[in-house]
Amino acid sequence: MTTPSTPPTPYQQQAYQQPPAPQQNAQAGSYVSPIPVRRATLGDAIASExxxxxxxxSTMWTLGILIVLLLVIGVLSAxxxxxxxxxxxxxxxxxxxxxxxxxxxxxxITLGVMTIASEYGTGMIRTTMxxxxxxxxxLGAKAIVFFLLTFVLTTVMTTVVAVxxxxxxxxxxxxGADWLRSTVGxxxxxxTLGLLSLAIGALIRHSAGAITVMIGVVLLPLVLAIFMFAQSLAKIQEWLLEYSIPNQLSNFYDTSVTESGPSGWEPLWIMVGLTAVAMGGAYLAMSRRDV
Structure with a gap:
């Protein structure tokens, strides 16, 4: 004998209803982010760098010391x-x-090297790539940000010191030409010298090693030329003096220690050429080597 069952009330019917099935996309298992997705651009990379x-x-320390050196030494000399x-x-x-x-x-030089070499030391380059x-x-975003930052700061400080x-x-x-060369030049x-350091940092991937190499590039030719006393080395000595970075930099102040060699804006074009070659090598190295 069966016991008659009481029909469910409307409230119970509503409670027993199955929840609505979630909406599925056209492709099963796919997920669409609510955040708009677009292709990354160079502007995004520049903002990140x-x-x-x-x-x-390191940026605050190196640029802070740069400001102190330019201002204190320049004013004290005057x-x-x-x-x-x-x-x-x-x-x-x-x-x-x-x-x-x-x-x-x-x-x-130090900041240029650390802009990229420090990421290889900490492993941050993996996240970046x-x-x-x-x-x-x-590489282009790092170069643009670093160049604009150092150029603006150096130009402003050299102008203040010159005044x-x-x-x-x-x-x-x-x-007017003297002002232009000693500030903007x-x-x-x-x-550009800092960009060369950045490229060397990308090639060597070691902060201390790249900084040592760049200091050698800046100072070694001049030091070697000073100690070349033999007459047979006179032409090599003169060439090292003419194309050493300190002498090229002194050309912007019309105080070159040699009568021949690059003059005017020529040292800048030499540095641009060297930096372009180094940046090309850095690009090839980053493209072919694992991080």
Whole structure:
């Protein structure tokens, strides 16, 4: 004998209903992100590199020391000349900033190397290449951000130092061409030297090693030339002096130690050529080697 069952109430019928099936895409198992997806561009890579370079301590330290060297050495040189009542003669007053720029170039070299070599040391380069698999885009973004940062900072600081020097020292007023070479020209040369350091860092992939190589590139030719006393080495000595980086940098202040060799804006084009070759090698190395 069966027991008659009580029919469910409307409330129970609603409770027993199955939940609606989730909407499926045309392809089973696929997922569509609610965030719009687009192809990465060079602008995205530049924004990423700008975030990285301004958020690490090494950038603040190296650029801070660069500012101190340019300002302190440049102003102290002008004050020393003013207090000693020394007659500069034909020496341009803007050349008093040369030693500060030469020492400050070490800071730019260091930052250029660490911009890329430090990522190989920490393994961050794997994340960078995963987010942006194009080696050319990564290298180009790093080069653009680093060049603009160092060029603007160096140009502004050399201009400030030049204004202070001309105000402190009683000397002939520099011409417009002198101002352009000692500010914009020096800024372009130092920033390009930093790009060369970045390329060497990408090739060597070791911060200390790349910095050592770049310091040798800057100082070794001049040191070798100083100690070449033999007459048979006179031509080599002259060539090393003419094309050493300190002498090329002094050309922007019209204080070259040699009468021949590159002059005017020629040192900048030499540095641009060397940097272009090094950047090409860095691109090939990043394209063919694993991270």
């Amino acid at each position: 700008w975030t990285k370079i301004r958020s690490v301590r 004050v020393a000349v003013h207090l000693s009542d020394a007659d500069l003669g034909s020496t341009p007053v803007l050349s008093l900033g040369f030693f500060g720029v030469l020492l400050g170039s070490i800071c730019v 995963t987010a942006c698999p194009s080696p050319g885009r990564v 202070l020097q001309t105000a402190i020292v009683d000397a002939d007023t520099p011409s 020096v800024g372009l040369y130092i920033a």
